[in-house]
Amino acid sequence: MTSLLLAKATLTISKDSAVVYAAFITGAVGITAAVTTGIFAVRNEKSRQRHADMTKTLELAEARTAARHTVLRLTAADFATTAVDLAEHVSAVTRDPNRQGWRRRRPSSDAVSRLWTANGNLRKQYQALLLISESPDVQKNARRVLRAAWNERQQALGKSRKHERLLGSDAAPIKEMRANLRPFVAAVRSELGVEGELAPDLED
Numbered sequence: 001m002t003s004l005l006l007a008k009a010t011l012t013i014s015k016d017s018a019v020v021y022a023a024f025i026t027g028a029v030g031i032t033a034a035v036t037t038g039i040f041a042v043r044n045e046k047s048r049q050r051h052a053d054m055t056k057t058l059e060l061a062e063a064r065t066a067a068r069h070t071v072l073r074l075t076a077a078d079f080a081t082t083a084v085d086l087a088e089h090v091s092a093v094t095r096d097p098n099r100q101g102w103r104r105r106r107p108s109s110d111a112v113s114r115l116w117t118a119n120g121n122l123r124k125q126y127q128a129l130l131l132i133s134e135s136p137d138v139q140k141n142a143r144r145v146l147r148a149a150w151n152e153r154q155q156a157l158g159k160s161r162k163h164e165r166l167l168g169s170d171a172a173p174i175k176e177m178r179a180n181l182r183p184f185v186a187a188v189r190s191e192l193g194v195e196g197e198l199a200p201d202l203e204d
Contacts, residue, residue: 069192072132076188079125079142080181086118086149087177090156094173115153122149135191141184148180 092111122145129142151161152173165176178201186198 068132068134072129072138072188073192075125075128075132076138076185079122079129079145080185082118082122082125083145083149083177083181084174086115086122087152087173089115089118090152090173093156112157115156119149119153122146133188133191135187137187138184138191141187145177145180145184148177152176 089111093109093115095111126142126146130139133139133142147163148166151163151165155161156173165171166179167176171179182198182201189198
């Protein structure tokens with residue numbers, strides 16, 4: 001009888017232990033699941049934040065590039081326009097009947113004065129291009145335009161050139177300047193991402 005009671009008591013304890021163990025395991029699984037869910041939530045939030053930060057960084061970079069391209073486009077257009085204006089002033093000085101006898105620092109005609117003004121503006125715009133453009137080709141070809149302008153100015157003022165014209169000694173200053181501008185314009189278009197070829201110049 002005593003053995004039977006002891007066996008029943010042992011069975012009861014075993015059942016109680018099983019219930020306790022089951023509750024413990026269930027609780028542990030629940031805690032583990034909660035912790036795991038929390039870890040994944042934190043990781044997802046960090047990933048989302050990194051993605052948001054990367055997106056914002058890319059948007060800022062694109063905005064800065066777009067702004068720089070806008071300034072580059074305007075500065076390059078001004079530079080090209082001034083170069084053509086300078087060539088026109090060179091032609092005007094060459095045709096000026098009073099071009100003989102003036103001095104370098106004290107020009108005697110409006111044509112010469114306008115030539116010096118255009119020359120100064122071209123140099124300022126060239127310096128601006130060096131600060132804006134990230135393309136060595138743009139900078140290099142801008143320098144060639146500036147060099148061509150210097151040679152045209154020297155010749156118009158009755159001084160010696162350092163470099164011959166691309167189109168030959170008899171070429172008109174305006175055509176010579178346009179020939180020097182084409183590589184520059186093509187380089188600017190390339191930096192701006194403009195597709196397609198540059199249209200050829202038409203004969204005047």
